[in-house]
Amino acid sequence: MSFPDKPLAHLLGANGPIHALAYSASPGTYILTGSADRTIRLYNPFPAESQSFASSSSSSSITGRFKQGAPAAPLPEGRLIQSYAAHGYEVLSLAVAPDNQRFVSSGGDRAVLLWDVATATTTRRFGGNLHGHTSRVNVVRFAGEGESLVASGGFDTTVRLWDARSGSAKPVQVLDEARDAVTSLVVRGPELVAGSVDGRVRSYDVRAARCVVDVVGASVTSLDVTRDGKAVLVGALDSKLRLMDRGERRVPQD
Known part of the structure; x- marks a missing residue:
């Protein structure tokens, strides 16, 4: 598989460095970005090939959008679909659930947040002052059967596993x-x-x-x-x- 060696599109709107990127789950049509401006943004990089965020069929491959040796053309601008704001400091990591209905984020505010894509609202905040990370959270991932868990790793040297289905504020496991x-x-x-x-x-x-x-x-x-x-x-x-x-x-x- 060959990859393009030139930019394919511009994704504009961030007001600071972008620390995190995540494609939507298969077919990977959409892109989430997390920025130092504390905001997460959902883009369609190729609006002409628009699909539902929850679609399960692919319209084209990455190689299909760029032909090696083709004449240079102005870069298209991706379409900003939605912005998500709840972090108090920079957003550092993102992960999208396979159903494309949820994603999880972490940041410099020690927060690990579970989001609903359609409503642009947080449905869970894992941890808090008593049971959460004590410093910036560098990385988050979905885990467990049916993405029932969220794993987070932080500057505080711990990996914490959270139950995404229950309302408990305590991690189910801490790896230290x-x-x-x-x-x-x-x-x-x-x-x-x-x-x-x-x-x-x-x-x-x-x-x-x-x-x-x-x-x-x-x-x-x-x-x-x-x-x-x-x-x-x-x-x-x-x-x-x-x-x-x-x-x-x-x-x-x-």
């Missing part, structure tokens, strides 16, 4: 093995993979209460797991990418 800020999370079924500034990648089996630690050797800034789950691609503060073989618990490439 990290010794520095948690920067990244990937969820694969019952497994949660977390990267942190202490230079570790921790793989949790939430059902078995088991944690496997891989030492990277540099502060982890981002990570992703391959589709087959056999390797993890890790970005670090030393400007290197590392492909970690999970089966042999080693780092074969950097």
Whole structure:
């Protein structure tokens, strides 16, 4: 699969740096952005190809919108569909539920918020002063069967799991093995993979209460797991990418 090497559209409206991006779930027609101006925005980057946010059929691929070698043309402007405002500080992370009806956000205000897409309102605020993160929340993801859980990782070195269906303000589980800020999370079924500034990648089996630690050797800034789950691609503060073989618990490439 080839990717375009030039911009396809402008998404305008943010009044500060954009810290978070998330495509809508399949077919990925729409884009959410989270900005330093404390606002989340929903865009249709290609209004001419408009679909329902909850649609399950794809109209075109990313390669279909851009032909290599085609004459340069003015960039189209994406259409701003909705703005979502409830955070008190910058928005740092976004995740969209597979049904495209909900998304979750986190930010510098220590908040983890669950949103209803259609009404542009928050339906849950996880944590609060007693049970929430004590500092900025760097990353959020849906987890559990039917996206019944929300996982959040923060500057306070913890990963917290929240029940998205109940009204409880307490996390159902707190993972506190990290010794520095948690920067990244990937969820694969019952497994949660977390990267942190202490230079570790921790793989949790939430059902078995088991944690496997891989030492990277540099502060982890981002990570992703391959589709087959056999390797993890890790970005670090030393400007290197590392492909970690999970089966042999080693780092074969950097």
